[in-house]
Amino acid sequence: MGESFVHLHVHSRFSFGDGAADLGNLIRRAGELGMGALGLTDHQGLYGALRFYRAAKAVGVRPILGAEIVVESAGVSGEECDLPPDERLVLPASVGFGRAAGSGFHLTLLVKDLGGYRNLCRLLSRTHVRSATGQSVVTLGDLARYSEGLIALSGCPGGEVGSAVRTGRLARARAALTRLTGCFGAGDFYVELMHHLTPDAPRYVAALAALAESCGLPVVATNNVHYVHAADFRIHDVLAASSAGMRLPGPYGRQNAELWLKPPAEMCRLFAAYPQACEATLEIAERCDLDLGLGSFHFPAAEIPHGETPYSVLSKAAWRGLEEHYQPVTSPAVARLQHELAVIEELGFPEYFLVVKEIVDFASREGIRYSGRGSAGDSIVSYVLGITGADPIAHDLLFERFLNPARRQMPDIDVDFDSARRDEVIDFIYRRFGSAHVAMVATVNTMTARSAVRTAARAFGYGIDEVNALSRHLPWVSAHRLREVLASYPECRDHPLREPRHAPVVEIAEQLDGCPMHLGTHLGGFIITREPIDTWTPLQWAAKGVVVSQYDKDDVEALGLVKMDILGLRMHSAITETVALARERLGADAVPEPFELPHDDPRVYDTIASADTVGVFQLESSGQRNLNTRLRASRFEDVIAAISLFRPGPLEAEMITPFIRRRHGLEEVSVPHPAMADVLSDSYGVIVYQEQVLLVARAVAGFDLAEADSLRRAMTKGRSRAEMAHIRGHFLERAAERDVDADVASEVFRQLEGFAAYGFNKAHAACFAVVSYASAWLRTYFPAEFAAAILNNEPMGFYTPRLVANDARRHGIALLSPHVNESQERYTVTPDGAAVRVGLRDVHEMTRRLLGAVERERAVRPFRDLADFLRRTCAEAHAAESLIRIGALDGLGLSEAGRPATRDELLALLPELKATIARESVVGDDVLLLAPGPVRPVEDPSHMSGWSRARRLSAELELCGLSLTCHPLELANTDLRSRGVTFARDLPALPDRTKVRVCGVRERAQTPRTRSGKRTCFLTLEDATGLLDVVVFENALQRAGETIVKHRCYLVEGTLQNNPERGLAIVAESVAPYTVRTASGTPVRLRRGVPSGPMGPSLGGAGAAEEESWEQAEGPAA
C-alpha cells in the first residue's frame, strides 16, 4: 500500500471555509503519489464523504472516511472559561457549517468499519441535532459511547493536547491525553504529530512524541492537508477569510503555506527522527477497511397486515385499481399489469410502491391535490395505484423506461402536492414513519462566477458597495469562464472587473469555480429509512429549522436509501383555489373537477393554439407560446408533444422544425425503415420521446424493451468512440438477423444516436399535460377566478404578478384596488365575475395584526372615514399611509368641500389623527367633516382620489408591484404613436418580414445555450396591448447587450417574423432604452419599489423589491 506514507488528516472544500482541496484533485494526486489510501476528515461532518468514497474506490485508492470533530475539554473539569485566566487554553476559531459549527478542541476520528461509520454518523447527528442553537461540541460521554469502530488521532495544534503542549502545559496535555485515550478501545488512539516547517515545529513535535512515549501511546504523522498543491494556499486563505467575514490573512494567521498534500518522501524526511510515525499511517490505513455495501437497497417498512407479504398487498391493491381505472378491463391492461408486478417482485421493490401509495392515499383521503410525474408515469402499477394520472396504455408509455429488469436501479417516483397543503403531507410522513426515520435531503450550493467574485472581493477587503459593483451584471456562468466572459460578452464591455487592478480578484475567482459554498435543503426530498436514520447519515439543523442529512440526493441514492420527492406545486394550489372561487360564485354543481374531465374540449385547444396561455401550467413561456401557435394543438397528444418539444434536448437537436413542417404537410414524413413509421406515427417520423428509442430498437433490430432501454442509456451517456462503435456493431448485427438492409440499419442507428440523448421522457410530459389541460380549461371557462388564484399563489410560473394582472385586464377583467371595506386578505372575484379585487395582504407595510383588525372591525360595521379606521384598527402610521396611497381608503369620509377626501387630504390628516388618538385614545366621534391643512391641488377631479393616472400608477407599482390603473405605456401612447410604434395586438395582422418598431417593458430576458455556441437573447416584452417576443441574435446583442441589462423599457426596431413555420416574433436590429414620462416630464415607475412588507414575499403576491433603483435604471432618456 503506497510508498511509505498515507495522509490521514485531510480537509476538502467540504470543510466549508477551511479547506480548498477539490475531491477529484485530491484523489488524483494521491494516486500520482502512489498512495494506496487517503483519508478525508472534514470539520464536523461527512459532507463530502460519499462522493470521496465512490471516486476513490473507482480509481483503486482506499478511502478512509472520518471527521475532525470539536470536542469538550478533557484535561480539566468544567469549561475553559471557568479556569483562572493563566490556566486557560485559547480555543481555536469556530469550525463547521451552519448550525453544526462549534468552537472547542479538535480531535480527528477515522472510521475502521461499517460499525464505526454508523457510530460516527450517530455521534455527529446527536451532537448537531442536540445543539439546535448553540455550539455543536461533542461531549466526552458521547465520544466514549460511540467510539467503537473508530480510531482517534489527538488532533492538530488546535486539539487540546496540541494546544497544551504548544503553550508548555504538559500536565494539562497529559491529563487530556489520558482522558481521551480512555474513550477509545485499546490501540485505537494515536498522538498526532504535525511538522509544518514553522520555527517552533521541531520542539512541538518532539514534545508530543516524548509525551506519547511516556503515556505508552503510538504516534502518527499527518500534515493537516487543506489544499492539494503548494500553490493552492491562496485559495484556502481566501475561503477562510471570506467565510469568517474578515479580510486577508483571515482568522488563522498562519506563518507559512505548508498544508498541502506532500509526497510520501517529503513526509518521511520531515519525520526522519520518528519513522514509527510514518509507519503508523500505513498501519492505520490497513486497519480502516470500510465497506458501505453500495448497490443494495434499504426500503422503509410499509404497513403489511399479518399473514401478508409486501408483494401480496401490492398485487391486491393493483388489481383493485385496475378495475377502477379500466372500465371495462382490457386484456392489454391485464397483461401489462401482470408483467409489471412480476418485474417489481423480481427486483424486490413492492415495499417502495406501497410506501408511495400510503403517502398518496393520505393526500387523497384529505383532499390534497397531487400528481405523480417523471418516468413513474410509464408504469401501469403507478397509474392504477393512483400515483400518476396518465394512462400508460393509451399514451404508449413503456414500463422498461421506468424500471429496467436488466438493471436493478432504485425506482424514483416524484409526486407533486398542492403546495399550500404540502406541510400536511410532510406531517403525515413524520408521524407514519417516525421522526427518527425521516430527514430532508441536502443540496450543496456551489460557487458560480458571481459568488466567486464576491467571495474573492470580500477577502481582499473591498467594501460592500464595491463588491456589489463587481458582481452585478455578471451573467450566470461558471467561474472558470470569467475571463472569457468578460472579454467576449457585450454586456460586460464596461464591467469594472476588466480594470487591471481587479486582476487578482478575477484570477482567484476563477479558481473558486464549483467550490461548495453552503449546504442547502432540498425543496422536497425526504429520506425515509427502516433503521434509525442517524445510523446512515449525519444529521444537522438546516437554517430553515428542519433536520437535514449532510448528504445530497446523489449520496442518498448511492447509499441505497429511499428518497422521496414531496414537492409542492403551486399550480395545484391555484387549480384548487380556482375551483373553490368558481364554486363559491356559481355553485358546486356548476364546476366539475378539472382532473376528471375528458381531454376533448375544442375551446381549450383554441386557448392553447392561440397562445393565450398566461398562467397555464407548462404552456405559458414565450417560447412555448410561440410553439403553440405553430403546433396548433387539437388533441391531448399534441399537448404532450408541445411540452416535450420545448425542452433543452429537443431544442438543441432542432427537432421542432421537422416536427412542425411534417405536421402541417410542408415536408414529407419519411423514415428509413417501414417499421419505424408505426412507432413514430404520433410524431411524424421524428424521434421525440425516449420511449420511441426503445420502440425503434425493438421494431428494427428486434431488441426486447429491457435491452432497448439499456441501449438508450448507453447512447445517452458520454460514450467514447470505441464504445459507441461497439454498440453500433451490436445493433447492426441484430438488425441483420432480421434481414434489415445494412444501409437502412446504419441510417436508423444514426438517427437513434442523434436523438437518444435529446429525447424527452413521454411519461413525464403526459403527467404534466394532465395538469396543463386542467389549468387551460379553468383559464378558458373561469378566467377571473383563474387570475385571482394565480395571483394568490405567487410566486409561480413564468411571469410576474404584474403581467398576470395586466393580462387579465386585457381580457376584460377589471382590476380593483384594495379597499378596507371591500378587500379580503387574498385576491377575490366580484359576484358578477367581471373583476378581481386585490387582497390587502399585498400592500406594503400591511401586517398580520392589522389585517385581523380590519376583518374583525369590518364585520361589525364598515369603516366610515380615516379617523374611524385608525381608531378601530390602531393601524400603524406607515401602514395607514400605504393604504391611503394605494387607494384603500378612497371614498371614505366627507371633506368640507362636500365630497370624500382626496388621498392628499387623507395623507395630510394622518399625522394629526394619529397624534390625537395616541393622546386621547379617542378621536373623531361621529365627526364627518374633516378639515385638513393646505394640500396639493386636485390633479384629476374625475377620480375620487384626486390623483392623476400617473401618480396612482406609480403608487400601485411601488406599493403592490401591480399596475392596476393602466399599463405604464398607456401613458406614453401619444409619444409612441408619433414614433411610429406598432402595438402587440396589431402584429399578427402584418405580413412576414415587415420592418417594425415596437416598445415594451421587459418581462423576461433569457439567453439559453444554443447548438452553435452563439449567444441569442430571447426578450419577452409587454406593451399595453399584449406580449412581444423579441429575438436578439449575436450581432445585435453585441450592440444591445448593455442596454438590455441596464434598462427596463426598450424601443426595438427589427423585422417581423410572422409565418406558420416559425411563428410570430420580432428579430431585433437595434434595442434602445425608452423612458415613460408623465405630462410634466417626470419618469414613471416601471417596477416594484419596496418589498411586500412584514408578511414577506412568500405571502404577498408581488414579491420583493427589484434590485436596482428605478432612477438608476430609467435615468438616461431615450
Next chain:
Amino acid sequence: MGRNAAIKQYRSLPDGLPLDLFDSAEGLRPVVRDLLATPWLVRASELRRPGDGALGRRIGDPVPVSWDASSRSPAAFAWRGCLYDVVSIVQTWTVEHAWWDAESRVSQHCWRIVAASGGTYDLAFDRLTGAWVLLGMQD
C-alpha cells in the same frame, strides 16, 4: 529521545582534565545545534530591522550559495569575500506572508546553519526572486 537530546546526552568530562566543556569540535557541534534550535533564540527571518533582537543581527545581504542536492540544503555560501562551509543544518523553516500585497509579500525557505568557522547563520532562498539572502547571524 525527545528534544534537546544532544544536551541531555552530554557527558561531563572526567575529573583531572582541563576545564574545557567540550573535548572536540565534533562534540561541541550537536549541542550547539540543539541550543540554537530552541525557540527562545530569535530567527533572523523574524527580525524587522538590523539590530532587532538581543542575540540576532539582521543582515539581508544577497549571497551566492552552493547547493547540496543530496541533502537538499545549502553546502556553502560566500559573504564579504569569505567562504563559509556549512557543517551542520540546525533547522529549516518557511515563511509565507502577505501574498496579496506585492509590496510586503515574503516567500522564503530558510535554513539555520552552523558554518565551519563556528558561526551560526540564517540563510534564505527567496522564492519570489530566486535569490539567496543571508538573513542574519547569531552572536
